[in-house]
Amino acid sequence: MLIMPAPEPEILSRRDELIARLRDILPAPNLIVDETARRAYECDAFTMYRALPLVVALPETVAQVSAILSLAAEMNVKIVPRGAGTSLSGGSMPLEDGILLGMSKFNRVLEIDYENRCARVQPGVQNLAISRAVEGRGFYYAPDPSSQIACSIGGNVAENAGGVHCLKYGLTTNNILGLEVVLMGGEVIRLGGKHLDSEAYDLLGLMTGSEGLLGVVTEVAVRILQKPAVARGLLVGFQSVAAGARFVGAVIARGIIPGGMEMMDQKTIHAVERFQPCGYPRDAEAIVIVELDGAQAEVDHLVGVVENIARAEGATSTKISHSEAERLQFWAGRKNAFPAVSCIKPDYLCMDGTIPRARLPEVLEGMDEIAKREGLQVANVFHAGDGNLHPLILYDASVPGDVERAERVGFDILRLCVAVGGVLTGEHGVGVEKRDLMGEMFNEADLEQQLRVKCAFDSMNRLNPGKVFPTLHRCAEFGMMHVSGGKTAFPDLPRF
Amino acid sequence: MSVDLATLEICDAREAVEAVREANARNAPLALVGGGTKRRLGRHAPQERELSTRALAGVTLYEPEELVLSARAGTPLREIEELLDAHDQQLAFEPMDYATLYGDTAKGATIGGAIAVNASGPRRIKAGAARDHLLGFHCVTGRGEIVKSGGRVMKNVTGYDLSKLVCGSYGTLALLTEVTLKALPKAETEQTLMVLGLDEAQSVAALRRASGTPNEVSSFAMLPAGAPPLGLAGHTALLRIEGPEISVVTRRDALAASLVTNGERFETLPEAQSRALWRAVRDAAPVACRPGPIWRLSVAPTDGFEAVEALRRAGAPILAHFYDWAGGLVWLGLDDAPDAHAAAVRAAVNALGGHAALIRASEDIRRRVDVFHPQPAPLAALTRRVKESFDPAHVLERGRMREDF
Numbered sequence: 001m002l003i004m005p006a007p008e009p010e011i012l013s014r015r016d017e018l019i020a021r022l023r024d025i026l027p028a029p030n031l032i033v034d035e036t037a038r039r040a041y042e043c044d045a046f047t048m049y050r051a052l053p054l055v056v057a058l059p060e061t062v063a064q065v066s067a068i069l070s071l072a073a074e075m076n077v078k079i080v081p082r083g084a085g086t087s088l089s090g091g092s093m094p095l096e097d098g099i100l101l102g103m104s105k106f107n108r109v110l111e112i113d114y115e116n117r118c119a120r121v122q123p124g125v126q127n128l129a130i131s132r133a134v135e136g137r138g139f140y141y142a143p144d145p146s147s148q149i150a151c152s153i154g155g156n157v158a159e160n161a162g163g164v165h166c167l168k169y170g171l172t173t174n175n176i177l178g179l180e181v182v183l184m185g186g187e188v189i190r191l192g193g194k195h196l197d198s199e200a201y202d203l204l205g206l207m208t209g210s211e212g213l214l215g216v217v218t219e220v221a222v223r224i225l226q227k228p229a230v231a232r233g234l235l236v237g238f239q240s241v242a243a244g245a246r247f248v249g250a251v252i253a254r255g256i257i258p259g260g261m262e263m264m265d266q267k268t269i270h271a272v273e274r275f276q277p278c279g280y281p282r283d284a285e286a287i288v289i290v291e292l293d294g295a296q297a298e299v300d301h302l303v304g305v306v307e308n309i310a311r312a313e314g315a316t317s318t319k320i321s322h323s324e325a326e327r328l329q330f331w332a333g334r335k336n337a338f339p340a341v342s343c344i345k346p347d348y349l350c351m352d353g354t355i356p357r358a359r360l361p362e363v364l365e366g367m368d369e370i371a372k373r374e375g376l377q378v379a380n381v382f383h384a385g386d387g388n389l390h391p392l393i394l395y396d397a398s399v400p401g402d403v404e405r406a407e408r409v410g411f412d413i414l415r416l417c418v419a420v421g422g423v424l425t426g427e428h429g430v431g432v433e434k435r436d437l438m439g440e441m442f443n444e445a446d447l448e449q450q451l452r453v454k455c456a457f458d459s460m461n462r463l464n465p466g467k468v469f470p471t472l473h474r475c476a477e478f479g480m481m482h483v484s485g486g487k488t489a490f491p492d493l494p495r496f
Numbered sequence: 497m498s499v500d501l502a503t504l505e506i507c508d509a510r511e512a513v514e515a516v517r518e519a520n521a522r523n524a525p526l527a528l529v530g531g532g533t534k535r536r537l538g539r540h541a542p543q544e545r546e547l548s549t550r551a552l553a554g555v556t557l558y559e560p561e562e563l564v565l566s567a568r569a570g571t572p573l574r575e576i577e578e579l580l581d582a583h584d585q586q587l588a589f590e591p592m593d594y595a596t597l598y599g600d601t602a603k604g605a606t607i608g609g610a611i612a613v614n615a616s617g618p619r620r621i622k623a624g625a626a627r628d629h630l631l632g633f634h635c636v637t638g639r640g641e642i643v644k645s646g647g648r649v650m651k652n653v654t655g656y657d658l659s660k661l662v663c664g665s666y667g668t669l670a671l672l673t674e675v676t677l678k679a680l681p682k683a684e685t686e687q688t689l690m691v692l693g694l695d696e697a698q699s700v701a702a703l704r705r706a707s708g709t710p711n712e713v714s715s716f717a718m719l720p721a722g723a724p725p726l727g728l729a730g731h732t733a734l735l736r737i738e739g740p741e742i743s744v745v746t747r748r749d750a751l752a753a754s755l756v757t758n759g760e761r762f763e764t765l766p767e768a769q770s771r772a773l774w775r776a777v778r779d780a781a782p783v784a785c786r787p788g789p790i791w792r793l794s795v796a797p798t799d800g801f802e803a804v805e806a807l808r809r810a811g812a813p814i815l816a817h818f819y820d821w822a823g824g825l826v827w828l829g830l831d832d833a834p835d836a837h838a839a840a841v842r843a844a845v846n847a848l849g850g851h852a853a854l855i856r857a858s859e860d861i862r863r864r865v866d867v868f869h870p871q872p873a874p875l876a877a878l879t880r881r882v883k884e885s886f887d888p889a890h891v892l893e894r895g896r897m898r899e900d901f
């Protein structure tokens with residue numbers, strides 16, 4: 001079971017004072033104090049754990065964010081930043097002794113600069129809204145997490161969100177150019193801009209995926225790309241998951257990087273076909289959807305090449321899209337896969353590990369064994385091109401013990417991913433969900449270095465504590481490492 | 497000034513730990529060196545001793561189907577490129593060879609050095625810089641601790657992305673011991689579309705227009721009249737198109753059609769000449785042959801030409817220049833001056849946003865002038881705290897990036 005740091009009585013006892021001082025910063029409607037209203041914020045999309053935030057602040061300006069962080073630093077109060085609340089790992093789960101800093105009012109597109117292929121937006125703007133804002137001129141924003149209709153770009157930066165297009169177009173980190181960030185002391189810094197690459201340490205890259213532990217993002221400059229001229233899909237069925245995995249490897253080995261390459265196992269295929277039939281072959285043990293995008297001549301040529309590879313790898317069925325409607329039909333089932341499996345069992349836990357692709361067959365076998373041991377089932381949907389798995393652990397929360405069983409299965413699956421050379425999370429983040437597994441991937445020295453970086457940004461550990469790292473350290477514990485002959489080197493240097 | 501360097505050759509991470517711990521105990525900073533091709537890059541801050549990774553070499557993992565390669569830091573870049581080439585793969589970020597700039601072609605760069613300076617070539621806009629291809633690494637920090645970060649898979653958000661930090665840190669945070677990189681397929685072929693007959697502003701604008709079409713141009717450079725390696729009489733916009741043969745030809749034609757306004761001419765460089773051209777652009781050959789200081793400006797693509805114009809208006813003696821990254825990267829060769837014209841260059845960039853680095857200048861100038869772009873106070877303070885989180889006593893490459901660390 002997940003244990004969060006106990007609320008600090010000192011902070012709880014000063015709630016009234018905190019609220020009074022927040023009222024000096026924010027207009028009344030932007031401060032949520034009432035318990036019923038605060039309930040709306042007690043969890044994000046990781047709903048297994050909940051906590052009632054001490055108070056919810058909804059700033060509208062950078063000056064307000066800065067003032068709130070300064071106040072929090074001064075009063076030693078914790079801050080949890082939150083975008084649209086779609087984190088699947090509890091990254092924005094509130095703290096009972098912390099301010100929940102909701103960034104939803106930062107919802108404006110500030111500038112679209114087509115000549116520099118860049119858009120400046122506020123962090124509360126939805127991922128899909130960026131593409132919508134630029135699609136009239138044939139542009140789009142490439143990273144497309146499944147929650148893109150709801151999730152915010154600020155949250156995408158915090159989690160380094162990915163999606164179907166990552167293999168070819170990269171993650172959030174490869175698609176942002178600049179950030180404005182408010183640090184824990186209230187200082188406002190700008191990282192990057194419309195130019196490429198950093199003038200010093202790449203703090204832009206470090207901030208991306210830092211899960212709200214280093215600073216609060218108040219502006220994001222994203223790269224916008226010209227939409228590919230054409231996209232076509234292939235829907236390929238296989239007799240086994242292993243054959244599907246071999247096909248994926250063979251496509252890449254041929255030098256082809258598809259826009260997307262997704263796989264589903266038979267359990268998911270059947271669930272999808274029951275939920276909203278879209279023509280997936282029910283007799284296949286696995287299907288792979290391949291999307292090729294680019295210039296018409298290139299795509300037409302590569303569709304033929306990929307089809308031949310599929311045949312050579314023993315595909316049991318192959319369909320090629322000849323219209324946009326057909327291509328979208330191939331994707332419809334993939335997009336509905338999560339709700340569809342809810343028809344098998346009322347609840348599921350969606351895991352998120354990445355593995356070296358070649359290990360896929362043995363990992364899938366191992367996952368089945370782990371689930372069977374606990375009497376549960378796993379359905380599989382994954383980004384096959386980059387080895388990012390999303391096993392859905394099916395359970396029924398109304399059955400006593402099922403939640404704990406599902407959690408145990410999830411943890412063991414992630415341990416298996418790490419054991420074969422993979423990682424704990426490919427795109428959902430560590431958050432609170434996988435926090436206690438960090439030791440599976442990193443040793444103490446690795447984790448301490450990460451914590452020291454955290455201390456460089458937030459020496460009092462007030463920003464989103466209890467997330468990502470399994471133990472809380474005080475930064476002072478790290479400051480005494482290099483005492484030599486009773487003296488630290490550079491005794492005149494200011495220390496944090 | 498020349499300094500007699502004592503070189504410590506380390507064979508593994510444990511030896512590096514000992515060396516760094518001893519450096520901490522004696523407050524005796526270390527320089528980190530691989531092939532030694534970049535010793536003249538960054539601030540001139542000679543250390544008494546250097547730690548060499550030359551013996552820490554070799555590819556430790558290469559799985560072409562997984563697009564992944566791991567190598568010890570001292571592995572020669574050439575060795576990695578040849579290995580990848582044999583499997584029709586490449587490091588898509590095209591790490592620059594600094595030998596052209598520093599006139600030192602005997603030495604061979606290492607993969608550790610390429611990562612340490614976040615090297616990237618003309619494919620930067622489409623394929624990214626080194627930072628975008630580093631999946632994970634092992635290092636020895638300035639504290640003398642062995643630390644790893646990242647992994648070997650394409651998608652990974654487990655913990656902080658320290659890979660981004662070490663890319664471009666010039667060895668000031670840690671000694672890299674092993675890096676894991678994303679490899680990518682090589683294009684089947686390439687051609688370069690040349691747009692001729694336009695003035696400088698129009699030529700740079702043509703690059704930007706090309707970047708707004710769906711023809712997947714992978715590199716966008718502009719050489720002024722007479723610039724090597726082409727040495728053509730007029731300004732030339734250069735657009736690289738890579739992919740399967742059939743696609744390259746149709747995209748080139750579509751691109752040319754989309755760029756027609758009036759007065760320009762189009763010519764095509766076939767594969768071999770195209771490859772040679774982009775190697776020269778990668779290595780800054782169009783400015784390298786002139787003596788004198790060389791600057792590298794990274795600005796928004798629309799601002800590259802503006803920066804050059806601002807410098808011209810300010811009377812800066814530009815001897816050679818060219819544009820890459822659709823106008824967003826400007827290489828400038830200037831006449832000699834005691835500050836390498838830093839004040840003028842910085843003023844031009846500061847008015848637009850972006851940064852300027854002094855890539856080539858005398859030791860004396862590099863000791864006195866900020867080589868890297870100055871930072872606002874809060875960012876400088878944060879940068880220094882990050883440095884100290886890895887290297888509290890400043891024993892790695894002291895003074896290489898900033899005078900104060």
